Amino acid sequence: MIPAKKNKNLQISLLEWYDRAKREMPWRKTRDPYLIWISEIMLQQTQVKTVIPYFERWVSAFPTVRSLAEADESRVLKLWEGLGYYSRARNLRKAAQLVVDQFDCKIPNTLKEIMTLPGVGRYTAGAILSIAYKKKVPVLDGNVKRILSRLFRLAENGASTSSQKILWKTAEEILPEERTGDFNQALMELGATVCLPSKPGCLFCPLQTYCEAKLNGDQHLYPPSKPKALSKKIEVSAGVIWRGGKIYIQQRLKDGLMADLWEFPGGKIEPGESPEECLAREIREELGVEIQIQNKLMTIKHSYTQFRVTLHVYKCRLLKGKIKAVSCQQWKWVDSNLLSQFPFPAANKRIVDSLS
DNA sequence: AACACGGGGTT
DNA sequence: AACCCAGTGTT
Numbered sequence: 570m571i572p573a574k575k576n577k578n579l580q581i582s583l584l585e586w587y588d589r590a591k592r593e594m595p596w597r598k599t600r601d602p603y604l605i606w607i608s609e610i611m612l613q614q615t616q617v618k619t620v621i622p623y624f625e626r627w628v629s630a631f632p633t634v635r636s637l638a639e640a641d642e643s644r645v646l647k648l649w650e651g652l653g654y655y656s657r658a659r660n661l662r663k664a665a666q667l668v669v670d671q672f673d674c675k676i677p678n679t680l681k682e683i684m685t686l687p688g689v690g691r692y693t694a695g696a697i698l699s700i701a702y703k704k705k706v707p708v709l710d711g712n713v714k715r716i717l718s719r720l721f722r723l724a725e726n727g728a729s730t731s732s733q734k735i736l737w738k739t740a741e742e743i744l745p746e747e748r749t750g751d752f753n754q755a756l757m758e759l760g761a762t763v764c765l766p767s768k769p770g771c772l773f774c775p776l777q778t779y780c781e782a783k784l785n786g787d788q789h790l791y792p793p794s795k796p797k798a799l800s801k802k803i804e805v806s807a808g809v810i811w812r813g814g815k816i817y818i819q820q821r822l823k824d825g826l827m828a829d830l831w832e833f834p835g836g837k838i839e840p841g842e843s844p845e846e847c848l849a850r851e852i853r854e855e856l857g858v859e860i861q862i863q864n865k866l867m868t869i870k871h872s873y874t875q876f877r878v879t880l881h882v883y884k885c886r887l888l889k890g891k892i893k894a895v896s897c898q899q900w901k902w903v904d905s906n907l908l909s910q911f912p913f914p915a916a917n918k919r920i921v922d923s924l925s
Numbered sequence: 926a927a928c929a930c931g932g933g934g935t936t
Numbered sequence: 937a938a939c940c941c942a943g944t945g946t947t
Contacts, residue, residue: 612942619933620942653931656945690944710942730926757942766940767936928947935940 571721571742579720579779580745580752586775587755590762592617595624597754602676602701603634609696610657610688617761623652634674637665660688678702691737700750707740708753709733712760717743718792719764719782726792803878806848807835808885809866809920815902816924818911819894829898831911833882833920844881855897858890867923871916880916 591597594617596608607627611620630648631637637645642662649658664686668676676697677683683694695708714727717739725732745752763770771783782788810817818831836851838844845862852860862883869880894900903911908921 609942614931614941614943616933616941651932653933654943656930657943660944688944692943696942708942711940712942728926754942761942926947929945930943933941936938 571739575779576743577745579743579776582775582779583755583759584745584748584751587751587758591754591758592762595621595628600701602678602697604628605701606676606689606693606697607661609693610661611652613657613693614654615652619652623649634665634668634676637662638669657688660686663687664689676701678704680706696753699753703750705744705746705749707737707744708757709737709740710757710760712757712764713740713753715766715792716756716760716764716776719769719788720776720780722781722785722787722791724791724793726794804838804844804881805835805878806838806844806851806881806883807833807917807920808848808852808860808862808883809833809924810852810860810885810887812887812902815904816908817892817900818903818908819897819900822896822898827914829912830914830917832913832917835880838881845883848881848883848885852885856890856892856894856900858892859888860885861888867920869916869919871919878916882920 594608596604599605608620608624611624611627627648630644631640640662642659645658645662646655649655652658667686668674672682677686678698680694680698683689683697684691689697692708692710695706698704698706699708709727714725714736717723717736718725721739723735723739725735727733727736759774759776763774769783769788771777771780771788774780774783777783780788782791817834819834820831821827821829823829834852834855835848836855838847842850848862849860852858862885864884866882866884869878869882871878871880892900905924909925911921913921
């Protein structure tokens with residue numbers, strides 16, 4: 570809980586700052602729910618500067634919900650051209666038709682109803698209700714998350730569901746009774762112009778005397794950075810080749826990634842290739858033999874620093890050919906209960922564990 | 926909870 | 937080049 574007095578003072582300071590420092594934006598000259606709605610959709614993941622010309626053109630082309638509802642989709646998309654996330658435009662048109670048909674041409678003014686419109690999630694719903702209808706409803710976007718995290722030293726970055734929940738709750742608690750729409754916009758404005766992600770301008774911040782992170786001098790620690798996105802995903806096949814009670818393994822080259830470790834043969838699945846096709850190809854290329862795939866043993870997901878690997882593991886046997894391994898230091902046929910003596914990379918280790 | 930969706934700005 | 941951004945819908 571936020572102490573009532575602190576909350577009140579903080580609200581006053583922020584609103585004073587907003588009145589003084591807010592930037593001019595076309596949608597700040599209106600309280601038409603339709604126009605507020607359009608602006609909020611356009612502003613999703615899109616910067617103000619980019620949105621302004623699109624908004625102006627849109628208002629001229631579709632000044633009312635009805636004009637949008639009656640427009641051809643191709644014309645709507647043409648106006649959106651270059652703005653990205655095109656489903657926003659398609660949803661906007663669909664939602665406009667819903668508003669005309671089911672809500673008597675009026676943008677709904679309750680959270681429950683407005684969120685039935687395609688493209689309107691909790692953020693957008695909160696923005697429209699608070700700005701256009703003066704309802705006391707919070708918003709939570711990237712800016713507000715960052716500010717709340719710093720203001721209350723919340724170790725939340727919004728990554729998990731529970732973290733989201735805490736942030737929404739806080740966004741609600743902090744809300745003033747009056748001027749809720751301005752207050753919400755003020756939070757976002759502060760996040761966009763002062764409380765920046767990397768270099769927060771605390772010296773110019775109207776909330777500097779309330780901000781727990783600033784008071785502790787550790788504002789740079791909030792919000793805690795999200796775990797690095799595991800950008801690249803790769804799919805790999807590996808084969809457990811049995812011959813007379815023994816299993817084939819090979820030792821990786823002495824340089825490079827996971828040097829000198831042992832592994833099961835296999836490789837990366839190429840586009841359009843099935844895991845089985847991949848395995849047969851890789852073994853043909855690396856060992857010079859043909860194999861028969863008997864059955865799938867397991868699927869392993871494993872994260873490396875730079876990759877997230879899905880490893881498809883198959884039990885196989887040799888069909889024909891004599892093994893002559895390339896791109897490995899040496900190879901061995903090993904009794905399954907001796908496999909664990911050899912060092913394997915983590916993902917391969919899980920195959921070993923299942924075999925012994 | 927992870928992912929796709931897009932383009933532009935920042936580091 | 938990676939990361940971030942006034943998010944939402946789908947799986």
